[in-house]
Amino acid sequence: MDMKLKMNVIPLFLLILFCFASCGGSNSPVKLKQYMVNGQRGYEANCANCHMSDGSGLGKVIPPLKGADFLDKHLDQVICGIKYGMDGKIIVNGVEYDQPMPGSKFLSDIEIAEIVTFITNTWGNGNGIVTIEQVQGQLKKCNN
Template identity: 45%
Template sequence: MAAVVSLTLRTAAALLAGAAVLSACFTDRQNEGQRLYATHCASCHGAQGEGLRRLMPPLAGSDYLRRHRDELPCLIRRGQKGLIVVNGVTYDQVMPAHEDLTDSQITNLLNYVHNAWGNQGAKHTIREVSQLLEACQGSDGR
């Protein structure tokens, strides 16, 4: 009987340890999109996605996000130059490329932007983002 109790306790301890490791993995990535936005995007697009007057386009309430959903992964990976129209306002600033971000990070970033500040965009999957990045030879498969 003592052997069964000991085995059960060891099994329970192993399961708890495994759950703690898995929890840490998922917790690290839980707010990754928000962290990536703060690091790579907020200085131009604003902490709340509000943009900067007529210099930098807003992401909050942006019609551009809805109309150009499939182009966004390449826009993030390769950057953007030239005129764009967001909510009826024309912008002509350069957006830098973010070639250091993985496909997974771009997915998390897009999902954050699509669902922050009142935006209600459809979520991207990593597979979808990787496929969309093929259009600009930008997929890294990660």
């Protein structure tokens, strides 16, 4: 290979390598977009009937997810609640809720990660990716 060609190929190779490396991180924009799209589908199929498509909840019966302080303060309970359900009083944005939430044991860990990523990055919330590793770690700690 002649020297001039080598000088052109090496920078091109390094640029391609850099692009692939920067796209693969767990908080990359591409991965966040993927989690958001899949999470929205999962939310619409499994959560929106009660929490509404716009995350507003149902009056004083079912808490909102839109702008909910509970998501920031109790992400561990959110993850466990999606899988195993929730029972008992919770406070969301200063309002008390005491309606049981059924669990969705059929959801995979990745589906839970995508749904939690969606609800924690939509409607005024902005927390980045909730990884499958975070979900798996938390699910081991749940009292189910």
